[in-house]
Amino acid sequence: xxxxxxxxxxxxxxxxxxxxxxxxxxxxxxxxxxxxxxxxxxxxxxxxxxxxxxxxxxxxxxxxxxxxxxxxxxxxxxxxxxxxxxxxxxxxxxxxxxxxxxxxxxxxxxxxxxxxxxxxxxxxxxxxxxxxxxxxxxxxxxxxxxxxxxxxxxxxxxxxxxxxxxxxxxxxxxxxxxxxxxxxxxxxxxxxxxxxxxxxxxxxxxxxxxxxxxxxxxxxxxxxxxxxxxxxxxxxxxxxxxxxxxxxxxxxxxxxxxxxxxxxxxxxxxxxxxxxxxxxxxxxxxxxxxx
Amino acid sequence: xxxxxxxxxxxxxxxxxxxxxxxxxxxxxxxxxxxxxxxxxxxxxxxxxxxxxxxxxxxxxxxxxxxxxxxxxxxxxxxxxxxxxxxxxxxxxxxxxxxxxxxxxxxxxxxxxxxxxxxxxxxxxxxxxxxxxxxxxxxxxxxxxxxxxxxxxxxxxxxxxxxxxxxxxxxxxxxxxxxxxxxxxxxxxxxxxxxxxxxxxxxxxxxxxxxxxxxxxxxxxxxxxxxxxxxxxxxxxxxxxxxxxxxxxxxxxxxxxxxxxxxxxxxxxxxxxxxxxxxxxxxxx
Amino acid sequence: xxxxxxxxxxxxxxxxxxxxxxxxxxxxxxxxxxxxxxxxxxxxxxxxxxxxxxxxxxxxxxxxxxxxxxxxxxxxxxxxxxxxxxxxxxxxxxxxxxxxxxxxxxxxxxxxxxxxxxxxxxxxxxxxxxxxxxxxxxxxxxxxxxxxxxxxxxxxxxxxxxxxxxxxxxxxxxxxxxxxxxxxxxxxxxxxxxxxxxxxxxxxxxxxxxxxxxxxxxxxxxxxxxxxxxxxxxxxxxxxxxxxxxxxxxxxxx
Numbered sequence: 143x144x145x146x147x148x149x150x151x152x153x154x155x156x157x158x159x160x161x162x163x164x165x166x167x168x169x170x171x172x173x174x175x176x177x178x179x180x181x182x183x184x185x186x187x188x189x190x191x192x193x194x195x196x197x198x199x200x201x202x203x204x205x206x207x208x209x210x211x212x213x214x215x216x217x218x219x220x221x222x223x224x225x226x227x228x229x230x231x232x233x234x235x236x237x238x239x240x241x242x243x244x245x246x247x248x249x250x251x252x253x254x255x256x257x258x259x260x261x262x263x264x265x266x267x268x269x270x271x272x273x274x275x276x277x278x279x280x281x282x283x284x285x286x287x288x289x290x291x292x293x294x295x296x297x298x299x300x301x302x303x304x305x306x307x308x309x310x311x312x313x314x315x316x317x318x319x320x321x322x323x324x325x326x327x328x329x330x331x332x333x334x335x336x337x338x339x340x341x342x343x344x345x346x347x348x349x350x351x352x353x354x355x356x357x358x359x360x361x362x363x364x365x366x367x368x369x370x371x372x373x374x375x376x377x378x379x380x381x382x383x384x385x386x387x388x389x390x391x392x393x394x395x396x397x398x399x400x401x402x403x404x405x406x407x408x409x410x411x412x413x414x415x416x417x418x419x420x421x422x423x424x425x426x427x428x429x430x431x432x433x
Numbered sequence: 434x435x436x437x438x439x440x441x442x443x444x445x446x447x448x449x450x451x452x453x454x455x456x457x458x459x460x461x462x463x464x465x466x467x468x469x470x471x472x473x474x475x476x477x478x479x480x481x482x483x484x485x486x487x488x489x490x491x492x493x494x495x496x497x498x499x500x501x502x503x504x505x506x507x508x509x510x511x512x513x514x515x516x517x518x519x520x521x522x523x524x525x526x527x528x529x530x531x532x533x534x535x536x537x538x539x540x541x542x543x544x545x546x547x548x549x550x551x552x553x554x555x556x557x558x559x560x561x562x563x564x565x566x567x568x569x570x571x572x573x574x575x576x577x578x579x580x581x582x583x584x585x586x587x588x589x590x591x592x593x594x595x596x597x598x599x600x601x602x603x604x605x606x607x608x609x610x611x612x613x614x615x616x617x618x619x620x621x622x623x624x625x626x627x628x629x630x631x632x633x634x635x636x637x638x639x640x641x642x643x644x645x646x647x648x649x650x651x652x653x654x655x656x657x658x659x660x661x662x663x664x665x666x667x668x669x670x671x672x673x674x675x676x677x678x679x680x681x682x683x684x685x686x687x688x689x690x691x692x693x694x695x696x697x698x699x700x701x702x703x704x705x706x707x708x709x710x711x712x713x714x715x716x717x718x
Numbered sequence: 719x720x721x722x723x724x725x726x727x728x729x730x731x732x733x734x735x736x737x738x739x740x741x742x743x744x745x746x747x748x749x750x751x752x753x754x755x756x757x758x759x760x761x762x763x764x765x766x767x768x769x770x771x772x773x774x775x776x777x778x779x780x781x782x783x784x785x786x787x788x789x790x791x792x793x794x795x796x797x798x799x800x801x802x803x804x805x806x807x808x809x810x811x812x813x814x815x816x817x818x819x820x821x822x823x824x825x826x827x828x829x830x831x832x833x834x835x836x837x838x839x840x841x842x843x844x845x846x847x848x849x850x851x852x853x854x855x856x857x858x859x860x861x862x863x864x865x866x867x868x869x870x871x872x873x874x875x876x877x878x879x880x881x882x883x884x885x886x887x888x889x890x891x892x893x894x895x896x897x898x899x900x901x902x903x904x905x906x907x908x909x910x911x912x913x914x915x916x917x918x919x920x921x922x923x924x925x926x927x928x929x930x931x932x933x934x935x936x937x938x939x940x941x942x943x944x945x946x947x948x949x950x951x952x953x954x955x956x957x958x959x960x961x962x963x964x965x966x967x968x969x970x971x972x
Contacts, residue, residue, distance in 0.1 A: 144800075150612045151527055157519035158528070161541050161586070164579055168551060171558040226454045233451025246455060248706070253458050255702055257640025259669040260691050263676050264465045267684060297458045325444040348546070355548020357643035358669070362676055382550050382643065389553070389647045395562060403647075407554045411547070418546035422539060530779055599816035603878070606772060606810035607829035607885060608802040617832065622819050 172411055175404030182398055188405065194368035194379075196402045197388070203402070205409055207368035211285065211378035212410075215360050216353040218289025218374060219296060223349060226293075227300025228342065232330045234301075235308045250298045258295065262362030265291040270363065283365030283377040292359050296349045303348065307341020308334050340428035344421045351417040355410060357382035381410045466695075473688030481689060485655055486671070490682030495690050498671035500657045501570070501650075502639060502697065505667055508574030509581065509638050514631055516578070517585025521627075524586070525593040526615055545583035552580045553647025561648050568649030571661040576644050581634040588630020592623035625712030629705045636701035640694070642669035668694045724788070725750035725919045726771060726889060731785035733766060735778065740766050742943045744785075748936070753911060753920045755934035755951065757927065759966065762940040764923050768891050771921065772808040773801050789889070806833070809882035813894040815874035817866035817881075822858050825866045825877055829885035844884050852880035853910050872903025879910065890914065892922040896929065908933050927967060931955055939963045 180188070183203045191204025230250070234243050269287040274280045311334055319329040335342065357380075365377025366387050379387070385403045393399045484494020524541075528534035556576030566572040596619050604614040620627075645667060652674035654666045668690055675687035724747040733741035741763045748754045756764040766775065773794065775781045786793045794804050806829075817825050826848055827841045835841060845862070849855040854876040858869070866877055875895060882890055892911070896904040911920060911933045924930050930937055931951060938948040939960075947954060947963045958964045 147610055147612050151523075154519050154523035154527060157516050158523040158537055158586075160516065161520060161537065161544060161582065164544060164555075164582070165540055167559060168547065168555050171555050172551075175558070226457060229447075229451055229454040233448070233455060237448050237451055238455075249459060250455075252702075253462060255636060255640075255698060256462070257642075257669055257694060257698060259640070259642045259672050259676075260469075260695065263469075263672065263687055263691060266676060268465060268468055294458050294461055325440050327444040327447045328440065330447075351546055355550065357548070357550045358673065361643070362673065382548065385550055385554070386643060386646055389557075389649070390652075404554060407551055411551055414546060414548055414551075415543065418543055422542060597816070599812060599814060600818060602774065602810075602812060603816040603818065603881075604828070605777070606774065606805060606812075607832070607881065608805035609829075609832045610802055613832045617828070618818055 172408040175401050176408045179401035179405040207370045208381045210370050212380040214285045215289045219292035219353040222293025223296045227297045230301040231304035236326045236330045254298045258358040261291050262359040265363035280375050285378050286374040288360045288364035299349050300345045303345030304342045307338040311337040347421040351414045361386045381406050469688050473692050476685050476689035497654045498668045501665035501667045504570050509577045512578035517582050518589050521586045521589025525590045541583050550643040553644030556648040570665045573645050577638040584634040589627050592626025596622045629709045632705040727788040729786040733783045736780040744945045750919050752935040753915050754936045755930040756923045756938050758940035763943040764940045768923050806885050808889045809887035810891040811895045814898045817874050821863045822866050823862040826884050848880040848884040851883050852876045872899050889919045
């Protein structure tokens with residue numbers, strides 16, 4: 143029986159250890175193909191060229207246009223989700239009844255369960271035509287609609303994580319603020335939000351990471367034209383969209399074009415990896431502070 | 434107006450803004466759902482559900498797409514369910530607080546934050562090229578299993594954590610071994626929570642298009658997959674494909690397919706919510 | 719048959735949680751088929767000590783002991799001792815009733831089932847005997863298949879005692895078994911302990927001085943990880959030797 147126990151424990155350990163294998167595989171896959179890519183295209187070219195045209199006859203390999211597209215849609219998404227999500231968190235914590243809170247929170251979570259391809263459809267067929275009715279220069283594919291819709295999708299991410307952070311602030315702080323005659327608003331912005339700032343920051347960083355890696359919304363609604371611009375009204379291309387675009391085509395395995403998606407993927411992975419670990423680090427520091 | 438009146442006014446104004454923000458997302462969602470239903474519901478009939486894809490919008494159906502989605506759902510569950518639960522059990526019940534287990538935890542949190550399209554690149558190299566599977570169902574299901582594994586592990590751990598220490602003590606005190614305690618007490622008591630988490634993870638898998646596009650799932654598959662070794666498409670890819678066509682009739686098709694996809698997603702989420710609710714009612718520690 | 723005076727023994731026992739020295743040089747021998755009570759203020763180490771007798775502390779990271787614990791003269795921390803066998807011999811009842819979220823029947827036969835006993839007749843007989851010994855049979859005999867969580871707190875605790883009896887231990891450890899119960903349920907548990915000592919060696923940790931006085935034959939007073947005084951309960955309560963014991967018993971601290 144002891145042997146059986148050991149075998150079971152070994153199998154369980156193996157299942158947990160597989161997760162490390164997955165991480166190693168991801169890094170290995172991205173690195174090995176990227177290394178081959180960078181043996182043909184120098185990193186300097188990759189980082190400094192201002193155009194990305196690996197699929198054209200005259201090839202340019204500057205990643206910056208894709209990074210700019212990703213940056214643009216992410217900024218728009220956060221500009222939508224942060225004020226709304228944070229306001230919801232404050233409202234639910236300081237103003238709303240507990241009953242209303244338990245009723246509304248699962249409903250908000252529904253926003254996060256809708257498949258992203260559905261959001262993409264929404265951005266393309268509803269939001270863009272609506273915006274075009276009062277922004278005359280808006281192209282059919284643009285960063286604006288995609289960013290706004292992505293923002294709506296990540297509202298629950300910011301609102302629920304921020305709400306957790308705000309409700310973790312010790313009661314005594316809130317009571318002290320009320321005790322000095324503060325209104326709810328003054329308490330919220332003068333005491334609660336500053337005290338919960340690191341938790342709110344964590345929610346924003348995770349939301350950024352999510353937006354950077356989001357694929358289908360931008361692939362459907364933001365266009366497929368790599369462009370080094372911060373103009374939200376014209377078609378652009380994100381890193382993720384480029385990977386989809388190449389995957390849909392018929393690019394032979396082992397070709398330079400094939401390897402571009404791994405170089406693009408590596409760039410994306412580095413961004414999200416840094417953002418995620420930054421959020422873990424802040425979270426850990428913050429927990430130590432309160433313990 | 435006195436200062437305090439001003440403050441009270443601001444307070445009220447923020448309250449109104451709070452209500453506005455709370456509902457704006459939901460209102461937009463409602464508008465969208467209504468729009469989708471108006472555009473797509475008339476297109477849904479028996480033929481639409483049972484027809485193969487076609488280049489002509491009016492004749493195209495989603496049979497291969499929803500069959501592929503069901504296949505992916507079942508296969509991913511079979512792969513990710515035991516693996517994720519086993520890993521969750523190990524981390525929660527067996528792992529000592531060492532540097533290694535700490536590293537495992539950070540690693541899993543990191544995996545949960547890796548964009549889905551990166552999993553697609555992993556699947557493309559690992560399953561499609563190196564294992565030489567090609568863009569078949571099995572490769573797709575393996576890819577999505579890796580994608581949802583962190584979610585399954587995290588929810589399993591949370592469900593197990595909710596089982597009180599005293600239950601384990603009671604079992605150990607009667608001479609039960611660690612595994613007997615896990616198998617006879619901890620797992621049955623946390624099963625509802627684990628199942629809820631797994632179903633939520635599956636609902637995430639059902640909506641994924643990007644990683645499957647990357648591994649080479651096709652938009653146009655003229656037959657229903659009969660085994661895990663067949664080529665496939667799924668509803669999200671079919672929707673993506675129809676959405677990117679210029680003709681309005683394909684957009685109608687996309688809207689109709691979205692209704693079906695949302696029904697599946699909401700059904701899975703509904704089951705998860707129901708299970709959680711039942712679990713909470715059944716066991717009060 | 720003569721009673722053994724050293725059914726359970728601790729010899730020069732020290733215990734540590736990491737750097738914290740929880741038990742200091744404890745020597746004690748406990749009488750068979752009698753009730754020994756451990757008393758002392760919170761954090762004095764009495765519960766930790768109790769849990770060394772069935773090695774329940776093994777699961778705590780950083781816990782270790784030095785010295786020996788003997789059951790019938792055998793060191794239970796020796797390498798070839800199997801913890802599951804030990805726990806069949808040394809049963810335990812906890813502070814808060816902790817029935818498994820299963821039926822009453824399943825709770826009682828759990829210990830037997832995990833030993834691999836499948837015979838329905840044996841299980842059913844063991845179930846009835848144990849529930850009768852724990853004085854709860856009459857209350858539950860018609861609802862053995864109902865959830866144990868539906869019972870009252872006092873009934874749950876007697877069920878947990880029945881569950882411990884079902885695997886036929888010779889020693890029962892009780893960690894403040896009545897502290898979470900109302901006075902009536904508490905009295906029932908005390909009566910039960912009195913009945914059980916005919917057949918079992920019982921060690922009970924308690925905060926309640928009157929309870930120790932009523933149920934135990936011997937009492938050990940612990941303070942800051944040390945065994946301060948160990949004597950017949952009557953002797954200890956009427957003429958304690960150590961001033962710390964006296965102060966505690968008379969309620970000056972604790």
